[in-house]
Amino acid sequence: MKHLEHKKQFLCLSMKKYKSQENLPSEPTKSELEILQVLWEHGPSTVRFVNDKLNEQKREVNYMSTQKLMLIMLDKGFVTKDASQMTHVYEAAVDESKTKGYMLDKVVDNLFNGSASSLMMQLLGNKKISPEEMEEFKELIKKIDEKP
Amino acid sequence: MKHLEHKKQFLCLSMKKYKSQENLPSEPTKSELEILQVLWEHGPSTVRFVNDKLNEQKREVNYMSTQKLMLIMLDKGFVTKDASQMTHVYEAAVDESKTKGYMLDKVVDNLFNGSASSLMMQLLGNKKISPEEMEEFKELIKKIDEKP
DNA sequence: CTCAAGATAAGAAATTTTTCTTATTTTATT
DNA sequence: AATAAAATAAGAAAAATTTCTTATCTTGAG
Incomplete structure (x- = not known):
């Protein structure tokens, strides 16, 4: 998948309930880390792509679980999201x-x-x-x- | 899993809700690991001793929390317990x-x-x-x- | 003996993490 | 235009982990 070398107008959403990046480095959970790995390895990706990779390489994960988790990660500031297309594209926001x-x-x-x-x-x-x-x-x- | 071969020479309570040793290698949680570290470093210890060490070296932990956790670890087979005295003495049951x-x-x-x-x-x-x-x-x- | 100090076990409660359910929206196809 | 397929967000639910509450027992000092 030569996926997605495009658009770069990321919006960074509010950090409501999660510790901010700069202050406390609230580390990614296990599952979050799995997702980050995929993003680090393959670059900006859709939920579908990430979920497929997880199922191929790691373990059986439900699509909606991945989707929810990536939203949470967005909230925590671990990823950013390009929502300019219908299928949103996530990118790791923390350095590997x-x-x-x-x-x-x-x-x-x-x-x-x-x-x-x-x-x-x-x-x-x-x-x-x-x-x-x-x-x-x-x-x-x-x-x-x-x-x- | 091999790292969990343990001896049950002391009393080992029922394995109700925890995955059995042989099957799943349920690894120690973060807090459990902290306790294991103390046991590994200092040998068989009482709850009081472990709790003191945690508070000195790691973070503030309530005595009852430590006590409860060590009971759970007993149940999981991570530690054994000598209950011959009033103040029970716990020992790591997994190899460091x-x-x-x-x-x-x-x-x-x-x-x-x-x-x-x-x-x-x-x-x-x-x-x-x-x-x-x-x-x-x-x-x-x-x-x-x-x-x- | 009585009682306070300190230990125990067990269950309840609270947090954190993960998964599932539902309701909408967009896109493409017939 | 109608509908199916696939995406989204958000809340509920479930699981796992950690902490708190309660009730009971043992020991030793007064």
Whole structure:
């Protein structure tokens, strides 16, 4: 779906009952995150498209559930919406890297007591790490190490 | 699910409303995880002790909330309880490393599309990583690399 | 012994998150 | 023009999680 490289007059609706973006980073719930992933990966999309992706890649989700959730996310400010056409087009309004970074920090804090290296340990001790990924790790470290 | 193999040597109450251990891996909720952390770090503890730790280290939590939650966790099989004394002593019934590993896997899957190296990238790109931790990383990689 | 302090269990209540239902509107087709 | 298909918004309902309330029991100090 070469969907939707058009119109950019997004309106940002009121933040009634949800914490504002700037102040409190009220993080996306599990389901909201699934939706964000689709939007991040595929760019601006319709509810139909997102719902299809979820059903393909994740789990069975009812169309109306997805639709409702995306409206809520609009309200929370996680997405914006282009309503110039009949089928509205949603776009992620939060940065992928920032959001993931933030949530990863939470994991580090909550699960590993703030220690990123503990997380690393756990990750490296994990059987699921392939030799290829191991190589990637080393490359990464090397690259970052040479930088400064 | 494997991370939930637990022993029921103490009294284990009926599993009325919670998914049975073997079938569904109902993972600990956020609050439950906080409690598990305390138990993992300090070993078998009373509700009072756990609650105090939470209030010191995490956030304000009511004693009865902690108590109730620990009962629920008992029911779910996340903890066991020694009730031989008046003040009961709870112990984590799920393995720390296994549980964290399992939950980290979830993060890798949900947030980074199954790619552990993506997670690494995100982590290393994070400003919060100290030079010391960077050193630890390198050590880790080296160590694991020499192993096989 | 009596009673206060502090522990327990269990259910109710409140919040948060997710899913379902309903009523309308728009578009396209016959 | 009539109707079917597909979209929307909004509220209700259901589920999951967290917190609060109540009633009871045990221990130990006075």
